[in-house]
Amino acid sequence: MRPTEFEPPEALRDxxxxxxxxxxxxxPQRSSFEVMPDGYAEIIFHFGGDCSADGKQTLPSPFLVGLLNQPVHFSAHGRLDILAIRCFPWTVFELLGVPPAKDSIQLFEHPVAHLHATLAQWMLADRIDLAVAALEQHLLGAQAQLDTTLHKAGEAIRQANGALPVSQVAAAAHATVRTLERKFKQSAGHTVKDVSGLVRFEQARNQLMQQPDSDIADLAQRLGYTDQSHLSREFKRYSGTTPAAFARKAGKP
Known part of the structure; x- marks a missing residue:
């Protein structure tokens, strides 16, 4: 089952x-589900059966899922509702006012956490639209000032589906490579190359999910990989499986 997405107001789209x-x-029994890496960081609110990650800890609501380098397995039971804020990785830590970290799952303290009880009431009433509106209003009041260099670099990465060399990303952001890398490390906890690799993997993953019969060699060429082997190595690095195996699983009814 795919999540229902809600577009943010224009003032939050950066x-x-x-x-x-x-x-x-x-x-009633605990069930597990896999979350694959992509090019985003997410603030996750959850309601219902307690949620844990990789069987190690029960997670509070909300928690932060940063950029992932490999799949993470969550488990829960009973009715589970998730309401999440999908953020760009170069903005999420500034938004929360917390230092960047490479941890895949991070607990944090921020006023947005105080919304959980209000959101839970809307979720119980099945008024997801009002829960989303409450999140929007909070973020509009707490929005941090975004570095324009990071915004330009992020736009260049997304528009090129992660295929631009770091030097070209820096040129698009009107910055030197050294300055851009420093700002990315400070804001996202990752390098430009890290983020670009995940953005490109996300495109390959989405294509194979939507069209499992896609030609992998053609996909590699369209996404700017050196060749099919390059795509296969990068895909396995992030997903733990090959593109062909992933596509076969995605194609099963």
Missing amino acids: VVKCFWHLHRDLG
Whole structure:
């Protein structure tokens, strides 16, 4: 089941890609589900059965999922509702006012966490639109000033689907490579190359999910990989499986 996405108001679009909601009825026994890497960081609110990651810890609501280098396995039981804020990785830590970290899952303290009780009431009433509106209003009041260099660099990365060399990303942002890399490390905790690699992987993953019969060699060429082997190595690095195996699984009814 795919989540329902909600587009943010224009004033937040440099910071937030979208809000999304997912509902699952998992039954009385704990069930696990896999979250694949992509080019975003997400602030996750969850409601219902307790949620844990990789079987190690019960997670509070909300928690932060940063850029992932490999899949993470979550588990929960009963009714589970997730309401999330999908952020650009170069904006999320500034938005929260916390230092960047490479941890895949991070707990944080921020006034947005105080919205959980209000959001839970709207979720229980099945008024997802009002829950999203509450998040929007909070973020509009707390929005941080975004570095224009990071915004320009991020736009260049997204528009090129992660295929631009770092030097060209820096040129698009009107910055030197050294300055851009320093700002990315300070804001996202990752390098430009890290983020670009995940953005490009995301495009390959989405294509194979939507069209499992896609020609992988052609996909590699369209996404700017050196060749099919390059795509396969990068895909396995982030997903733990090959593009062909992923496509076969995605194509099963």
